[in-house]
Amino acid sequence: MGCCYSSENETTEEVTLASSCKPPNGTDWANTSVPSARTDEQALLTSILTKTAQNIIDVAAAESVMMEQHExxxxxxxxxxxxxxxxxxxT
Structure with a gap:
């Protein structure tokens, strides 16, 4: 009673989620290790960033080269x- 659309004959059901929520292997959540898929993803991202950094053309540095008028x-x-x-x- 006291809530919208409630009645005095209504039974209340409470579900405690925190007590039933445990990691699948029975250990604490804080002690679980990082899955290898995440490690592989991080390694792939690092590889992509490294290749991108190697292939970047620094346009600002290229503009500093002065050409003679005949060139x-x-x-x-x-x-x-x-x-x-x-x-x-x-055509």
Whole structure:
């Protein structure tokens, strides 16, 4: 009684979850070891991060290289030539 939609004849059932909740092997939860799948996942993640770090191109460092004007003009000429070749091959 006292709760919404309750009656005086109603029986209350209480289920204690904490006492019935034990690890499957009977040990304490705090003493359980990390599953090997989680360790494998961590090793895979570390491997991916290492490979990514090795393949990153530092654009900020690349911009600090100064070119002489004639080098810049040569690169611009080569770029225009390649673009012209690509346009001709598309038609």
């Amino acid at each position: 810049y003009m040569d690169k611009a000429r080569q770029y225009r030539y390649v673009v012209k070749q690509l346009r001709c091959s598309d």
